[in-house]
Amino acid sequence: MxxxxxxxxxxxxxxxxxxxxxxxxxxxxxxxxxxxxxxxxxxxxxxxxxxxxxxxxxxxxxxxxxxxxxxxxxxxxxxxxxxxxxxxxxxxxxxxxxxxxxxxxxxxxxxxxxxxxxxxxxxxxxxxxxxxxxxxxxxxxxxxxxxxxxxxxxxxxxxxxxxxxxxxxxxxxxxxTALSASGPAYLYVVIESLAEAGVKLGISRETATLLAAQTMLGTAKMILETGEHPALLKDSVTTPAGCTIDGLMELEEGKLRVTLIKAVVKAAQRAQELLPL
Ligand SMILES: NC(=O)c1ccc[n+]([C@@H]2O[C@H](COP(=O)([O-])OP(=O)(O)OC[C@H]3O[C@@H](n4cnc5c(N)ncnc54)[C@H](OP(=O)(O)O)[C@@H]3O)[C@@H](O)[C@H]2O)c1
CATH class of the missing domain: 3.40.50.720 (NAD(P)-binding Rossmann-like Domain)
Known part of the structure; x- marks a missing residue:
């Protein structure tokens, strides 16, 4: 066409x-x-x-x-x-x-x-x-x-x-606008932070960034290609008494979910305020 x-x-x-x-x-x-x-x-x-x-x-x-x-x-x-x-x-x-x-x-x-x-x-x-x-x-x-x-x-x-x-x-x-147009900015911060963690644990920045970014890409593909609910996919990575559950507990304590929800809601409110036309 x-x-x-x-x-x-x-x-x-x-x-x-x-x-x-x-x-x-x-x-x-x-x-x-x-x-x-x-x-x-x-x-x-x-x-x-x-x-x-x-x-x-x-x-x-x-x-x-x-x-x-x-x-x-x-x-x-x-x-x-x-x-x-x-x-x-x-x-x-x-x-x-x-x-x-x-x-x-x-x-x-x-x-x-x-x-x-x-x-x-x-x-x-x-x-x-x-x-x-x-x-x-x-x-x-x-x-x-x-x-x-x-x-x-x-x-x-x-x-x-x-x-x-x-x-x-x-x-x-x-x-x-708040979710998918601003979204890359939020996810760059997530990738940057994961890479920082890698650096903290002794991995070179270049490799740590590759590990974080490719993991983000693969995770998104898992959701899009399987059609599974993200919570179920998360459960499949989380071995009882393994290490992932400890990492997830830190995320819960740091209020990652509510922070992301609030970030998108706030950006949407701002988009509404900017609506002059
Ligand atoms: N960036 C994003 O992620 C994103 C996402 C979704 C939607 N948008 C929307 O996309 C639009 C552009 O955003 P942007 O980030 O690409 O902005 P940008 O990088 O500032 O680009 C704006 C472009 O418009 C040109 N321009 C200015 N006046 C013009 C005119 N009279 N005629 C023709 N071109 C003119 C500028 O040229 P000069 O440099 O020569 O002035 C510049 O190349 C915005 O309306 C934004 O809301 C952006």
Whole structure:
């Protein structure tokens, strides 16, 4: 479905780069199908350097949003929320209802985008995480009033090529943001801490980080591939009177569970506060 589509990524920063890198790495699209934009001429070199370090061929980056949007079948809006109004004003005259607009901006609602773009433009709101650059991203999607099943499939194909995808009610986007978009930050801290433990016990930092990160990856795969409840999988690792139960008791005493729950709830509250658009 994407092989014949031109995609404009407006705002090739951290996330825009991650999406493009992931799409190219997956082989879903060729570099010639992508045009990217940034906000400044200095930004062009930065974005090209990042992308070209990761991809085999060159993706064109410019600052002309109108030109990029006009020629695209799919327009991905990946600027910061505070730059969104200006961007929408600029590209609005170039858009028509045969195109699909996908916004990845946090705190920018479908209603806001639809009001700005008007003329029944199909819009999908997406909340990916930066792991899309590795092909193991997690993206939540919500469809606007004018997005058909076909548009939903196109958006799904884009984000499926760089990880997993769920459609969910837009009302849950703050929760989604707090859990899976902010989630890598929490889990980096967990991996960093486990690696510190390894260092404390005499393992080199490099090896300790590999042990921790690969263990996190394998654990996630166990859950996704077996479909088992995490508690049951945890039980299967915990030998009676063994060492794991002692480690788990420390986690309980340190209130790991409630801390993680509170972290996600707090981040969701913050996302709600940030909701200006
Ligand atoms: N990072 C994440 O993990 C993540 C996750 C989910 C959603 N998001 C959403 O993704 C969006 C981008 O976040 P980010 O972390 O990638 O930010 P970022 O790294 O600051 O990237 C923003 C990019 O937008 C460009 N830009 C600014 N004004 C522009 C304009 N008028 N036209 C075209 N490009 C323009 C900037 O270019 P210059 O550098 O030249 O100014 C920069 O390349 C945000 O709305 C955020 O809410 C991010």
């Amino acid at each position: 994407l092989s014949a589509k031109n995609i404009a990524v407006l705002g090739v920063g951290t996330l825009g780069t991650a999406i493009i890198s992931g799409l190219l790495k997956s082989g879903t699209i060729k570099p010639s199908q992508i045009r990217g934009t940034v906000g400044s001429t200095e930004g062009i070199k930065k974005a090209e350097a990042k992308l070209n370090a990761k991809a085999d061929s060159v993706v064109k980056i410019a600052t002309d949003n109108l030109a990029a949007a006009k020629d695209a079948d799919i327009v991905i809006l990946a600027v910061k929320p505070q730059n969104m109004a200006k961007l929408l004003e600029t590209i609005s005259p170039a858009l028509n209802k045969n195109q699909l607009v996908i916004s990845v901006a946090a705190a920018v609602s479908l209603a806001y985008l639809e009001k700005y773009l008007s003329s029944q433009i199909p819009i999908i709101r997406a909340m990916p995480n930066t792991c899309v650059s590795t092909g193991a991203g997690m993206t939540g999607l919500a469809a606007g009033a004018y997005a058909s099943d076909n548009h939903k499939q196109v958006a799904q194909e884009i984000f499926k090529s760089v990880g997993e995808v769920v459609f969910l009610d837009e009302k849950l986007f703050n929760a989604l």
